[in-house]
Amino acid sequence: MAVTKDDIVARIHEVGFTKKQSVDLVETLIEIIKRNLEKGEDVLVSGFGKFCVKSKKERRGRNPATGDDLTLRGRRVITFKCSGKLRNKINSEAA
DSSP: OOOOHHHHHHHHHHHTOOHHHHHHHHHHHHHHHHHHHHTTOOEEETTTEEEEEEEEOOEEEEOTTTOOEEEEOOEEEEEEEEOHHHHHHHHHHHO
């Protein structure tokens, strides 16, 4: 089961913030991340990971329905690389 934005807001609310403060805090954080990614800047959250914007070049592709060749235009994608701390925590709990 995925954690939703509402779940995060509820957990922040439990700590002692009002519901409105919790919503505003989460929305502001997400907007900061989105704004920086839109500008092409990486977002590093220490102990969690790094969101990176990567540019993909134009490339050949194929329409799977018809088999026709086509050209996929260049685009930017967002990747996430987790921190070593997070990776170790996940792997130690899985064992």
